[in-house]
Amino acid sequence: MTTRTTTPPQQRARTRTGPGLVLLAVVVLLGIRLATPAVGTAGLPDVVQDFLTLAISVVVESLPFVVLGIVLSIVVEVWVPHGALERILPSRPMPRRAVISLIGMLFPVCECGNVPLARGLMLRGFTPAEAVTFLVAAPILNPLVIVSTAQAFGWSGWILPVRIVGGFVVANLVGWIVAAHRRPADLLLPAFEARCRAAIGAAAPTNRWRESAAQFGGETATMMPALFVGAGLAAAIQVAVPRSTLVAIGSNPVLSVLAMMLLAMTVSLCSNVDAFFALSFASTFLPGSITAFLIIGPIIDVKMIALLRTTFRARFLVLLAVVCVLFALAVGLVMNVLV
Amino acid sequence: MSSSESRKPAYLGLGSVLAVALCTLWLAVAGHLDLYINPRYAVFTIVLAAVAVPASIAGLVVVARGAGHTHDHAGPDDAPVARPGGSARLVRATLGGIAAAITIGVTVAMLVLPPATLSARTAQQRSVDSATLSNATGSGTVSLLGSESVDTSGYGVKDWAALIRQTTDTSSLVGKRVTLTGFVVPGSDGSFTLTRFVISCCAVDAQPVGLVVTTDGTVPAENEWVTVTGALAANPDQSADARIVIKAATVKRVDQPRDPYEY
Numbered sequence: 385m386t387t388r389t390t391t392p393p394q395q396r397a398r399t400r401t402g403p404g405l406v407l408l409a410v411v412v413l414l415g416i417r418l419a420t421p422a423v424g425t426a427g428l429p430d431v432v433q434d435f436l437t438l439a440i441s442v443v444v445e446s447l448p449f450v451v452l453g454i455v456l457s458i459v460v461e462v463w464v465p466h467g468a469l470e471r472i473l474p475s476r477p478m479p480r481r482a483v484i485s486l487i488g489m490l491f492p493v494c495e496c497g498n499v500p501l502a503r504g505l506m507l508r509g510f511t512p513a514e515a516v517t518f519l520v521a522a523p524i525l526n527p528l529v530i531v532s533t534a535q536a537f538g539w540s541g542w543i544l545p546v547r548i549v550g551g552f553v554v555a556n557l558v559g560w561i562v563a564a565h566r567r568p569a570d571l572l573l574p575a576f577e578a579r580c581r582a583a584i585g586a587a588a589p590t591n592r593w594r595e596s597a598a599q600f601g602g603e604t605a606t607m608m609p610a611l612f613v614g615a616g617l618a619a620a621i622q623v624a625v626p627r628s629t630l631v632a633i634g635s636n637p638v639l640s641v642l643a644m645m646l647l648a649m650t651v652s653l654c655s656n657v658d659a660f661f662a663l664s665f666a667s668t669f670l671p672g673s674i675t676a677f678l679i680i681g682p683i684i685d686v687k688m689i690a691l692l693r694t695t696f697r698a699r700f701l702v703l704l705a706v707v708c709v710l711f712a713l714a715v716g717l718v719m720n721v722l723v
Numbered sequence: 724m725s726s727s728e729s730r731k732p733a734y735l736g737l738g739s740v741l742a743v744a745l746c747t748l749w750l751a752v753a754g755h756l757d758l759y760i761n762p763r764y765a766v767f768t769i770v771l772a773a774v775a776v777p778a779s780i781a782g783l784v785v786v787a788r789g790a791g792h793t794h795d796h797a798g799p800d801d802a803p804v805a806r807p808g809g810s811a812r813l814v815r816a817t818l819g820g821i822a823a824a825i826t827i828g829v830t831v832a833m834l835v836l837p838p839a840t841l842s843a844r845t846a847q848q849r850s851v852d853s854a855t856l857s858n859a860t861g862s863g864t865v866s867l868l869g870s871e872s873v874d875t876s877g878y879g880v881k882d883w884a885a886l887i888r889q890t891t892d893t894s895s896l897v898g899k900r901v902t903l904t905g906f907v908v909p910g911s912d913g914s915f916t917l918t919r920f921v922i923s924c925c926a927v928d929a930q931p932v933g934l935v936v937t938t939d940g941t942v943p944a945e946n947e948w949v950t951v952t953g954a955l956a957a958n959p960d961q962s963a964d965a966r967i968v969i970k971a972a973t974v975k976r977v978d979q980p981r982d983p984y985e986y
Contacts, residue, residue, distance in 0.1 A: 402730055403783040406738040413834035414745055422753050423979070424837045430844040430946075437841055440833045441759040441926035444750075447743050448764075448771030455774065594785055601782035604736030609822035612739070616825050622927060627849045657764065657924035664923060664930055 431623055438619035439612075442652065442687065446496045446611055449654055453497020454603045457504030458596045460491075462589065469508070481517040481559045484510075485552055488522030494655045495523040495682045496611070499691045500603050503576070507583045512568040516700075517559030520708070523655040523682035524551030533678065536659035542723050543671055546715060547678045554679065554711045558704060571700040606694045614687030618652040621686065625650070637670060641716035644673040645709065648681035655682035672719030680712040733786050735823055737779045739830045744775035746834050757982050758838045760925045840983040843908045843946045846918050846931035880905050880919040881985045884932040887955075887967045896955050896967055903934065903969070904950045904977060907943050910935060911960075915942050917951055917969065922984045929984070938971040948979045 425433060460469070474480045493501050502519040506512065523529065524547060537543045562568050569577050589595035627647075644665070653661055658681050662674050684705050692701055750756040751769050760768060878886075880903055890896055905917040908931075918933035920926075935958065936951050943949050953971040 399730075399789060400787050402734055403787040406734050406741075406783060407780075410738060410742045410745065413742055413831065414749070417746060417749060417834045420835070421837050423755060423758070423839065425839050426836045428836075430842040433839055434841055434845045436829070436832050436836065437759075437839055438927050439829050440838075443743060443829065443833070444747055444756075444759045444768065445764070445925040445927075447740070447747065447775070448768045451740070451744075451771045451775045451778070455778070593781075597778070597781035597785040600778050601733040601737050601786055604740050604779065604782065605732035606736070608736040608739045609732075609819075609826045612826040612829050613822050616829065618927060623845070623848075651927055653924060653928060657761075660761075660923035661928040664921070664928075 435619050435623045438622050439615045442615035442618050443611065445654060445657075446615070446687070449494050449496040449656070450500070450607055450611055453493045453500040454600060454607065456491050456493060456497065457500040457603065458599045460501065461504040461507050461583075462592050462595050462599060466508075466588070477513075477563060478556075478560070481514055481556055481563070482552075484514050485517050485521035485555045485559070486525060487518055488524075488526035491522070492526040492528045493522055494526070494529065495685075495688055496654060496691065498522040499688075499695065500607060503603070503695055506572075506576075506580050509580075509584045511563070512571055513559045513563035513565075516562050516704075517555050519555075520558050520683055520704075521551055521555030524548065524679070525555075528656050529659075529682075532656055533659040536663040537666075537674075541671070542719060543675050543678065546675050546719060550675070550679045550711070550715050551682075554683070554708055557711065558707055561703065561707065562700075571697055571703075573695060573697055576695050607691065610690040610694050611687070614652060614690035617686040617690065618650065621650045637672070637720040638717065640669050640673040641676045641713060641720065644669055644677040645680045645712060645716070648677045649685045651681075652685040652687035653681060658682070670720045671723050672716040672721075675719055676712040676716030679715060680708060683708045730786055733782070735826060737782045737786070739826050740775050741779040741783075742830045742834060744772040744779070747772040748776070750838065754981065755838050757984065758840060758926070761922050761986055763986075764924065840979065841920055841926060841929055843906060843918070845929070846906075846908050846916075846920070846933070849929070849931050875899065875901075879903070879985050880917060880934060881921050881932045884934055887934070887965075893957070893966050897957055899955045900953075901955060901969060902950065902952045904948065904980060905933065906979075906983075907945055907947045907949060908933060909942065909945050913937055913939075913942065914968070917949070919985045920983070922986055926984075932985075935965045935968040936971050936974070937968050938974050940971075940974060943974060943976060948977050948983075950975045950977050 428436075473483055488498075491501060498519050501522070502515040505518060506515045510518075530544070530548065533544050533547060562571065565571065572580070644662075648658070651661070658678065662677050665677075666674060689701060692704075747756070747768060750759070751765065751772075756762075756765055756768065875882075878901075883901060883903065887893065887896065903917055905919045908916040908918045910916055914935055914937045916933040917936050918931050920929040920931055922929050936953070937956075937959070951969055951971050952973045952975075953969045955967050956970040958965050958968045
């Protein structure tokens with residue numbers, strides 16, 4: 385895997401060995417699972433066992449969202465007729481990005497599904513600025529997230545409206561900055577950028593089902609290792625850093641915003657469910673700190689960094705982190721002072 | 724590069740999705756999915772795991788037919804690109820190898836090792852009962868207590884811990900009979916903390932809650948599951964954080980409950 389393959393499809397040999405071995409391995413593993421005790425401990429040290437439990441729980445929790453994101457990105461890339469999306473969007477860049485930031489209302493993907501879907505949008509010919517606007521907005525501006533936040537904090541109060549408006553503003557801010565970049569394509573990994581260029585203007589696939597299955601293989605190849613690395617990082621931080629040190633500074637208006645943002649970035653929860661977690665801190669942390677948690681968590685955390693690295697260069701991640709951290713910090717501080 | 728090399732990332736991706744999805748379905752059938760996630764999300768998780776199984780098998784079939792990707796792309800976009808400079812390439816290849824090892828390692832661990840709950844070590848590290856948990860995840864009923872008419876028989880560790888924290892005049896609680904099950908986090912001599920984890924979405928966010936138990940008998944070992952019967956009493960140790968403790972009449976060792984978490 386040192387070079388990108390240039391083998392044309394027809395020259396590739398059919399092979400049953402590789403896929404056969406993969407299936408065999410999965411069947412054997414599943415057999416072991418069925419044959420061994422259902423629950424219990426394997427005699428591992430607590431640290432190792434807890435690390436594995438935490439990492440697996442992140443994977444189990446995130447996988448459905450990643451699969452949903454990949455399926456929706458296949459729908460966007462392979463099944464939605466060319467021009468159908470593009471026709472309904474405004475043509476001027478700023479209103480266009482504003483509408484794109486609301487696509488999440490139709491495609492409810494949270495922060496794990498938004499990366500594959502943003503990739504699908506770029507493969508359809510969306511600019512990086514537009515895809516990034518979607519990427520940042522979708523995990524906040526989507527019906528599932530709004531409903532779960534409302535369930536946790538209620539429709540009244542400032543937390544829900546500030547989260548929604550804040551998500552919209554920061555997404556369009558990031559999109560605007562990327563659009564103003566001298567050459568936005570430089571923010572993408574070269575291999576992905578080349579793939580976008582190849583995909584745009586390519587003939588429609590002859591067999592859509594086959595194309596969809598191939599796409600599923602390509603996207604999982606990219607996303608799964610990133611998901612596992614992100615889950616491993618999140619679990620390792622949880623095992624190594626005592627949470628009490630973060631929580632101890634809950635009542636200081638400035639430090640508590642920083643503490644909650646740091647917590648959001650290390651816990652790496654899905655935005656669909658993070659509101660319930662934040663609720664458990666509502667008694668000790670100020671509302672501005674909770675809101676900063678709810679804005680930054682869906683955009684940047686250790687799992688997201690691993691997922692974003694599949695598509696973007698490090699310089700984009702730095703830009704994204706700086707803009708979003710400063711924005712969430714400002715919102716949190718203003719809220720802590722005013723509310 | 725041989726074409727089997729270029730297929731490896733697809734094998735890894737599809738194989739791990741298939742393995743995790745099948746294991747998720749097994750966990751759901753065996754009733755252990757709640758070891759990892761809140762039951763609230765069980766249906767969603769099961770449905771998408773059921774979608775992932777045929778999708779990843781279809782992906783493997785397409786790879787087997789030799790088509791790979793029609794955009795001539797079988798590998799991830801962060802796969803190393805051929806460049807004259809060798810060191811950057813080596814670093815990326817190494818990172819890719821580490822990512823693959825983590826993917827395989829966690830997937831195998833998930834299927835080979837029995838699923839387990841979090842241990843007392845994590846409970847201590849997340850500071851049991853550090854007053855971070857409000858009346859949390861949904862149950863608003865605990866604040867009603869105080870009057871005799873409220874039925875407390877269904878109260879769990881979380882409910883009692885929240886109640887004790889919210890009650891200003893704790894003398895009204897003294898003498899209440901409780902029977903609670905949890906695991907043991909050892910405390911100072913003659914006492915331990917009866918602990919449960921509260922899960923709002925998945926095990927990563929688990930928040931330990933607990934009640935201090937004083938007993939005249941022997942303190943059970945760390946991580947052991949016990950059912951404590953006793954009455955609430957003022958903490959004899961005035962300097963301690965916990966104002967109210969359970970004075971245990973009996974401490975009985977039990978098996979770990981089917982669902983070890985509270986919600």
